[in-house]
Amino acid sequence: MGVSTRPDGALTMKAAVCREFGAPLVIEELFIDPPKRDEVLVDIYAVAICASDLHANDGSWGGALPAVNGHEASGVVAAVGPGVESVAVGDRVVVSLLRNCRDCFFCNRHETHLCERRGGFAIATEHRLHDAEGNDVVQGVYTGAFAERTVVHHSQVVRIADSMGFDVASLLACGVITGFGAVANTADVAAGSSVVVVGAGGVGLNSIQGARVAGASPIIAVDVSDQKLDDAKEFGATDVVRGDQVDVGEAVAALTGGRGADYVFVTVGSTAAIEQAIGIARKGGTVVVVGMTRTGDVVSIDGSGFAGDGKRVIGSFMGSTDLARDLPQLSQLYADGDLHLDQLITATYPLDQINEAIASTRSGQARRNVIIIEHPIAPR
Ligand SMILES: [Zn+2]
Ligand SMILES: [Zn+2]
Structure with missing residues (x-):
């Protein structure tokens, strides 16, 4: 866990912030709130760059700024809010943009990828990120993973085997x-x-x-x-x-x-x-x-x-994916050698070089570029 510098328990972290559509991302110190009910705080260890992030950075889909994009991630659960039982502190997880309530028309038809409450969760309408001036920062593409940490709904994270590398695990979140x-x-x-x-x-x-x-x-x-x-x-x-x-x-x-x-x-x-x-x-x-x-x-x-x-x-x-159902199967296929993941990674970059990574992705020649983030406390 990082050092809490505010009485409300918010942590500081580095993040790549989109301040202006089409402009390079700016590495800044942000505050991130502790997880609220049904939410999970994750230390991000790897986040891949997807075409959707380029659209979000460019403003093709509109949206509010400043924002932190990035939605294809993996990491370690650092804290859980009340009501979270699916994961615990220390679990290695994939972090995805897909979230669901398991209780709406679509979720009850096993179409959780179409959950009609996706935009209605507290995390979608409130802000968990704030900049040094106290302004709210949007978590873009439902995730905000171009950062050292993110807070997401618990349905957006699924536990993976401790033996799986963070780099390859991040790819399971989207592409x-x-x-x-x-x-x-x-x-x-x-x-x-x-x-x-x-x-x-x-x-x-x-x-x-x-x-x-x-x-x-x-x-x-x-x-x-x-x-x-x-x-x-x-x-x-x-x-x-x-x-x-x-x-x-x-x-x-x-x-x-x-x-x-x-x-x-x-x-x-x-x-x-x-x-x-x-x-x-x-x-x-x-x-x-x-x-x-x-x-x-x-x-x-x-x-x-x-x-x-x-x-x-x-x-x-999103491949009609139910993360909780499908990710364990995909992890097993990878462990058995039937799912190629290592071969999907073109290059890795530190967070400070995310603009170079994005430029490479934009060129169209990379399969996936992955940002690797170091944390002072090693995962268990
Ligand atoms: Zn994506
Ligand atoms: Zn639902």
Whole structure:
């Protein structure tokens, strides 16, 4: 625990603060409140940088400033508020943006990723972070993990094995579950299914390994980068297609008996890619939209052909993940060598160099860059 310098028990910590949209983050000392009812204070040991953080930093989604973004994290529970039973002080945990009440329409239908109270928790409407002048600081992307500590709702943390590295554990919070869960949960792909994954970046690689674990075949990766297609093979793609050099529809047809694929996962945020995906799914096939397009972008569908071919298009938010249900399984797959996580990390940086890490992520060449944070007291 850090040194408390205020009578209300708030701790000081370093954080990377977004003061102005599009400007570099500023490393500052902030105050963080102790956890209130149903909340958990976590010492952050690793936090990965995701495209969503870039959108948040750039102001693409609006929101209030100043803010601390970052939502793909792991750490050690430092304190728990009243009512928290799922984790205890000293537990190693993954920290995610997903939070749920387990008691609303969606949570009762086992769709906790769509919890309708997500924006209504105390932590969403009150502020737990404050700057040196006493101004409130927003916890961006529901988490605020570009910092030495965060306070989140207890449903946002799940315990992991002490043997799991913080760096790889952080990836389970967002990128891995978004791609893997789209295959395993949203589409529930059966063994032997033919799968196309459009986009072999940080999310697409996880859809590819989700398809491999499901026993899909063939697994066809589509991208415009030879490097990313090499990565795709490493993660389980049986075939790769350069989307900018060949007719993707013909290439997929040639690999699927002329019918097209059972499933097409679109992991890039592009309306053109979604429209193309509808064309390369077989009759009765399913297109799963994983990547988010810009707000307001519209996809065109040929209505008569769509109905006549009996196709389905479904959206997948955060891999339809239930953290408490899915993270233990993913951790086990990693321990068994079936889930590649170490290979997803391109580089690690200290918190002081987060702007360099973000610039590298923005270049599009990194799989995942991870910020590693040291704490004076070693985890147990
Ligand atoms: Zn993310
Ligand atoms: Zn709920």
